[in-house]
Amino acid sequence: MDLAADPVEITAALVDIESVSGAEARIADTVEAALREQAPWLEVLRSGNAVLARTALGRHRRIVLAGHLDTVPVNRNLPLRREGSGQQEVLHGLGTVDMKGGDAVFLHLAATVAEPKHDLTFVFYDCEEVEAARNGLGRIERDHAGWLAGDLAVVGEPTNAVIEAGCQGTMRVELRITGQRAHTARAWRGSNAIHGLAEPLRRLAEYTPRTPKIDGLTYREGLQAVNVAGGVAGNVVPDEAVLAINHRFAPDRSPEQAEQHLREVFDGFELTVVDTAPGALPGLAAPAAAELVTAAGGQPMAKLGWTDVARFAALGMPAVNFGPGDPALAHTRGEHVPAVQIRQVAAVLTRFLSP
Template sequence: MNDPATLLAELVRIPSVGGSPEETLIQERLAGWMSAAGLEVDHWPIDLDELTGRPDFPGMEAPRTRAWGLVGRLPGTGGGRSLMFNAHVDVVPPGSSPAWGGDPFSGRVEGDRLYGRGSCDMKGGLVAALTAVEELAGDRPRGDVVVACVVGEEDGGLGTYALLDRGWRADACVIPEPTGLAVVPAAAGALTFRLRVPGLSAHAARRASGVSAVEKFLPVFTALRELETRRNTGADPLFARWDLAYPLEIGMVRAGDWASSVPGELVAEGRIGVALDESPERARRAMEEAVGRACDADPWLARHPVTVEWWGGQFAPARTTDAAFVAAMTDAAQGAEQWAAPYGSDLRLLTAAGIPTVQYGPGDVDLAHAPGEHVPLSQVREAARALTRLAVRHCA
């Protein structure tokens, strides 16, 4: 059997940032791995124009001119239940933080840790799934085991949406996201938004004759922080380990076009968490109402209100209600703890398709999207063993 660390380092060194050419390159590499491992391979071009035009498309933020789907199937001997491992291959940009200590895609190993963007989120989990399938190929279970490598998860769920559209299904699914080897049967939602705050441009030397859009954003930002507090009161007990179950954050702010001018517009982009069992429509309405109240309290904004746009990834919340499968994963993980994820994931697309799904994988979610991202190799190996145990029992 191949060393998981070697494969993981190779995959981390492919900088498969969402929308980049390497997002396609890594699918080609993985298709080759699957073929060499004896899997039946389905590697197809995704019809972006057709899928993105659908009313139920889950959103896409990274510009793409092409994207590829990839599934490898280990056929069972017959008569057993099928199991899917669903892992995304796209990663977020690494940024320029000195915390990387060099190349953010180095894949370097220090002791038990393998470093690099995507090592934790979630190429470590992908390698755990591939290692499990490689182990199962030597003594096949009765049911099929499917490995789905998907693109576009970070910015909406393009890959899993295309996978389901192509007709791929299984009796149950594990997403090996970084959970620290805990079992995660539920995930909050997350909606991407854009705010446009109007001001009035003027020369900075005569700033009193203008209206700063930056200044007018401040009461709106305060209102959003207050909304976040209200929305996190009485959160589902599955979120008890988190300080915030449903975070609301502004991730990008742009204002003005000249240093010595009063900024005439501010554009802020962010995400709002959607509570378990809450509809995305209700979450949108709550935010729009909060912004509206902030505008009503300001004479300028009352006449020139902030606009709210919903774009990009639109993640609904979801939970798996199949208690037997959750228990099976927990048992295979040798009694792992359970909690809910405060972020959106492809779990909601798979459960909506009627596939009981949980998240379970190596790595600390606090390291995902962070500088110095890494994954413990011991956890990658333990996750592979747990996924193997699950497949042996579930697919029997």
């Protein structure tokens, strides 16, 4: 794999290395060997199936460029298929969008920007597509925390080649209603827990989410019922019903504030927080982030989902998502990326990092 080549070709090479979560050894071996052989000015570290590399030039600022090497399971979308040519070329296949196009750009930068104006750290990590406890960034933070420090993190998740700053937080809660069982022929002797969901469902239907502006970016919050469970048998009044609710909250709220908000919305009902993850403020006023926005020459957007930028924000640095590909295609059988977007992201980051 020639890291100095067109990043479109690097993308093609990476896609054809199957790397479903938990089986990234082969792609990590390939990335590690390429970096050691073709970018000897970088310090390279292997951590499990993650590969890290960095400069030590004594620059005033450090930029962290991070991308995961794993994919969701194969869905009859390997090997890579190419369509068109030149400005019309499209790469089809697993990982083209999520996120080997972004990885390819970072590998290309590692080999071609030998004298960047900022010190650089490259993080190619494992197990992003599975449960958070297995995410390679967590292991790296525990074992090699200094490698994640910087003034700006750029995560190469797909954004259609537009900078998406920060990210929303997410919280899932369960609202539980208890009642009393009875035979449906004598329903007045019981209390139907499912019927008790009418009021919280009404509140959900009438809920108006916030759309706060942060650093000039508009974040759209959301509150949705995502699952209902209840019922005993076809002739029994149910004595329990559980409503699962997902809340996407803007990064100006902490998880504690988001939880308090939900308890106010559903006052009088029993709520249990099942899981939560904080959001990430965009931090576009930070000098390094402002430089990147200028280099991109376009208006950044708010990230309306959760990504690993939140992990970097928790370490005290601004973080953005910036990569080729349509995020709506991630995890689909029809995953594909325009070659022009891969080159566009590479050009912006080269401009940003070059003296």
